[in-house]
Amino acid sequence: MTDVLSLYAVADTEPSGPLGTGIGDEPLVLVPVGRLVAVAGSLPSRPSADAETLKKQDAVVRRLAGLFTALLPVRFGESAVDETGVAAKIAPRESELTKALELVRGCVQMTLRVFGEPDPAPEPAPLTAAGPGARYLQARRQEQAMLRSLPEIAPLSLALRPLLRAERIERQEAGPLLGTAYHLVPREGTAAYLAAVEEARGRIGGRRIAATGPWPPYAFAPEGTP
Amino acid sequence: MSQQDAVHLEIEELDALRAEIERRTAAEAPRWNADPEDVQRSVARLLLAITEFLRKLMEKQAIRRMEAGTLTDDEVEKLGLALMRLEETLHEIAARFGLAPEDLNLDLGPLGRLI
Amino acid sequence: MSEPGPGDSLDVLDSSEISLLDTVDNLLNRGVVLTGEVVIGLAGIDLIYLQLSAVLCAADRILPKEPEA
Secondary structure (H helix, E strand, C coil): CCCEEEEEEEECCCCCCCCCECCCCCEEEEEEECCEEEEEEEECCCCCCCHHHHHHHHHHHHHHHCCCCCEEEECCCCEECCHHHHHHHHHHHHHHHHHHHHHHCCEEEEEEEEECCCCCCCCCCCCCCCCHHHHHHHHHHHHHHHCCCCHHHHHHHHHHHHHCCEEEEEECCCCCEEEEEEEEEEHHHHHHHHHHHHHHHHHCCCCEEEEEEEECCHHHCCCCCC | CCCCCCCCCCHHHHHHHHHHHHHHHHCCCCEEEECHHHHHHHHHHHHHHHHHHHHHHHHHHHHHHHHHCCCCHHHHHHHHHHHHHHHHHHHHHHHHCCCCHHHHCCCCHHHHHHC | CCCCCHHHHHHHHHCCHHHHHHHHHHHHHCCECCEEEEEEEECCEEEEEEEEECCCCCHHHHCCCCCCC
């Protein structure tokens, strides 16, 4: 029916070369928003999320990542009616997007998947607050912190720490996948990263890990609610 | 160092991955369909799920501000009590419709990840 | 063929299902989120399209600070 402006990524510099085409072979354009710029392409309809299309989008985002000093991939399926619509979505987020771009500049994402048994749940730390409401929040905060930790790979985490600019961890509540660590690594540091992973592979209690990458920094977009 | 055995997965782990991939690629705008056989319960479930979603969002913000030190002790206590009571109330109402807390997990796609 | 180095493991893993899961995870679960949406329906018919764009923000980042009492 009506064309949509599909969004691929956000950057804060000029591209070092031509943008090329998007997933529908459409010419990509830059939409300036304040001090930022969005990369977009006009498609006949919102793209559907099948494996082939997703791979195509990743290929486009990778190519774009090579054209800017810092780039934040946009989630698949984001679109606006026109350039004004693009600006309306991005402008309110300008300051956190700027910070996130600073963070990822010159870096790539490595993804570590951890499979195997969880450690037995640790004794929860005592709740020290004075009132029941505050203790409730303390307990919820402890739960939240747990979901962002993977103590099972502590020897590996220790070895990787000096090689990372940032880390985001997502622990699974059930299943063979124990959790995932998304690592932000300077572009030249991937060989050292993989070497450290190989070295620590046998020291994590029989659990298995799979490292993939380098990826553009998908997992280092600003978190949902600012 | 052999890269050939870089990854060895059990069959069940590959199946779990396959299921995960199928689940994710099937999602476009997530859909919520009320069950026509039991519309009342279905609508109740949707309303409770939306409230639960907002409760989790508020909880996350309360914790963030508690950690950042931008709330007084009194505010932390009041917020904590209010959120605790909200959680209890929601689960009580859900139980009256035969719904467990897990039934209130609304998959809002990208929005769901805000929690 | 020469002894593979640490960088070559990327080729070994690239064609595996883990890499596809990562592509799907990266593109559908990560990345900058600008819009939240859900479609609400009844009897298999889509009735309501709910879209939220950049509306969910922390209040203390957006609202002016209240003056001290």
